[in-house]
Amino acid sequence: MPGDRLFVQSLQKGLALLEAFGKRPGELSLNELATLAGMDRSAAQRMAHTLLKLGYLERGAQGRGYTPGRRILDRSFDFLRSRPLIERATPLVIELQRSTGERVDFSLFDGHSIVYAVRRQSKRETFYATLAGRRLPSFNTAGGRACLAHLPRPEVEAMLARADLLPATPKTILDPDALLARIETARRDGFALAQEEMLLGEVVVGAAVVDQEGRPVAAMHISGSLAEWPATRFAARFAPLALEAARALAGGRGAG
Numbered sequence: 001m002p003g004d005r006l007f008v009q010s011l012q013k014g015l016a017l018l019e020a021f022g023k024r025p026g027e028l029s030l031n032e033l034a035t036l037a038g039m040d041r042s043a044a045q046r047m048a049h050t051l052l053k054l055g056y057l058e059r060g061a062q063g064r065g066y067t068p069g070r071r072i073l074d075r076s077f078d079f080l081r082s083r084p085l086i087e088r089a090t091p092l093v094i095e096l097q098r099s100t101g102e103r104v105d106f107s108l109f110d111g112h113s114i115v116y117a118v119r120r121q122s123k124r125e126t127f128y129a130t131l132a133g134r135r136l137p138s139f140n141t142a143g144g145r146a147c148l149a150h151l152p153r154p155e156v157e158a159m160l161a162r163a164d165l166l167p168a169t170p171k172t173i174l175d176p177d178a179l180l181a182r183i184e185t186a187r188r189d190g191f192a193l194a195q196e197e198m199l200l201g202e203v204v205v206g207a208a209v210v211d212q213e214g215r216p217v218a219a220m221h222i223s224g225s226l227a228e229w230p231a232t233r234f235a236a237r238f239a240p241l242a243l244e245a246a247r248a249l250a251g252g253r254g255a256g
Contacts, residue, residue, distance in 0.1 A: 013039055017047045018056060018068065027060035027067050076133060085209070085218060085249065086117050092245045093118045096222065100238060103129065105221040109147040109208070112163055114138055114219065122223075126199065129223075136198060139163060139179050140172055142206030143219030145192035146246075148183050150208050150216040156183060171196040191239040195231050203231050205239045207246035220245045 020028060020036035028036070034044035048066060051057040055071035080086055089106045097104040097120035106118040113135050121130045128134060138144025139160065148156050157180070165174045173179055186192035191207045198204075203226050209218040222238040229237075 013037070013043060014047045014051060017044060017051060018072070021068050027065040029065050033066060080117065080132070083117070089209075089218070089220075089245075089249055090118050092220070092248060093120050096120075096220075096241060096245055097122070100222060100241065102238065103221075103223040105143070105223070107141075107143045107219050107221065109138070109144070109216045109218055110135075112138055112159060114141055114144045114147070117218075129199070137163070137165065139165060140168065140194065140197045141221075142192040142194040142204040143208070143221045144206070145179075145183050145186050145194065146206040146208040146219050147216035149186035149192065150210055150214065153180075153184075156180070168198045169196055169200050171200070173197060189239075191235070191243055193231060193235050193239075195226065201226050203229060203234045205235050205242050207239070207242040209246045209249045210251075212251055218249070220249075 016037040016039070017033055020033050023036050024032070030045055030048060031041060033048060034041045037044060037047075039047075048057055051069070052059070052066070054069075056069045057066045058069040059065070060067050086106070086108075093104050093106050101122060103122045104120045105116050107114040107116045114137075116132050116134045116136075119130055119132055136144070138148055148159075151159075160176050160179060166172075167174060173182065182192065191205055194204045194206070196202060202223055204221055204223045206219045206221045208216045209220065211217050220242045222242050224234050224238070
């Protein structure tokens with residue numbers, strides 16, 4: 001950060017090496033790490049060696065290349081257990097999944113994106129749909145749109161102007177006017193509905209959790225299959241349940 005005297009660039013480089021796996025998961029060579037992290041090979045080698053010694057990187061198959069280390073899971077555990085909101089949401093997610101038989105997720109709102117913190121799967125799942133820590137765009141997810149609906153429209157428009165929108169499926173909505181219309185619908189209804197924008201055949205309702213100032217901090221999602229539920233019936237059945245759970249969590253400060 002230019003002009004920020006407290007900003008430690010060497011720490012930024014080390015984190016950039018870890019973040020390279022978000023761009024290309026799996027085993028990466030030193031050259032691949034350097035390229036993805038935007039640094040020269042010599043600097044990448046020093047950073048990788050340090051992270052390897054600390055357990056935040058591990059060697060790949062047959063001692064070649066690098067993969068994320070197990071110590072990263074320790075820090076994920078630290079994050080999850082330090083957030084009272086996640087602790088309060090977990091029993092609600094479990095009970096919702098039991099009573100609905102559908103997948104129920106709890107996400108944290110992070111502006112342009114949401115990050116799943118608690119996930120309870122149903123009978124049909126893809127691997128990635130079961131993992132906490134997955135980050136998805138707010139504008140194309142039911143929970144994200146529900147959160148955006150609690151922000152002033154000018155703020156949403158400014159965020160949308162800066163957003164890098166990419167299609168996840170052929171049905172992902174990318175048109176700014178169409179996205180703003182969906183957010184206005186969520187503002188009117190109190191919940192958001194998304195169909196096949198992240199996963200084909202999937203329908204999702206989302207309800208926002210707000211803090212004491214009415215700002216969105218998180219969302220409750222309920223996901224089903226369009227092969228079993230027409231979207232309107234799914235929303236009528238499950239949106240009230242998502243809203244009830246979100247309201248039970250409302251009023252906390254921030255995401256903590």
